[in-house]
Amino acid sequence: MGGWGDAAMMSAGLKGDIGKIRALEKWLKRRDLPLVVAAQVATRVAGTITALARQTFKAGQNAYGDPWLPGADGKPVDLVRTGALAAALAYVATGTKLRARLGPAYAKYQIGLRPVFPTGKLPRAYVDAIHADAIAVIQAELRRAA
Numbered sequence: 001m002g003g004w005g006d007a008a009m010m011s012a013g014l015k016g017d018i019g020k021i022r023a024l025e026k027w028l029k030r031r032d033l034p035l036v037v038a039a040q041v042a043t044r045v046a047g048t049i050t051a052l053a054r055q056t057f058k059a060g061q062n063a064y065g066d067p068w069l070p071g072a073d074g075k076p077v078d079l080v081r082t083g084a085l086a087a088a089l090a091y092v093a094t095g096t097k098l099r100a101r102l103g104p105a106y107a108k109y110q111i112g113l114r115p116v117f118p119t120g121k122l123p124r125a126y127v128d129a130i131h132a133d134a135i136a137v138i139q140a141e142l143r144r145a146a
Contacts, residue, residue: 041096045098
């Protein structure tokens, strides 16, 4: 059997609505499916991990739960003078890719000293959130195709 195989061979041991399985097979063969689904996953994940980044920002921590460096006076820093940085902090989906949006011009300096976004291996919360969002999007697409 090459590719998806012969429909007669595939249906030999199956019970139920074979038409739905054939429709699913055709749907899975579409060349644009991986990109379409990946873009949908990226869009959903962007919102979810933006919420995680904003939680760590509000807590004055990096994505791994470590507190930010104190200010020059030794006191904790909250980076909320006008609220512009906190409001602009987000992940943005562009097609299948995610990027971090910082907002104000000074954000690059502040976030460099006091990171909000992961800087290495993704924290478990990010991995779990990405995994859950990907599963939800894929399941929704499979239900839609059935």
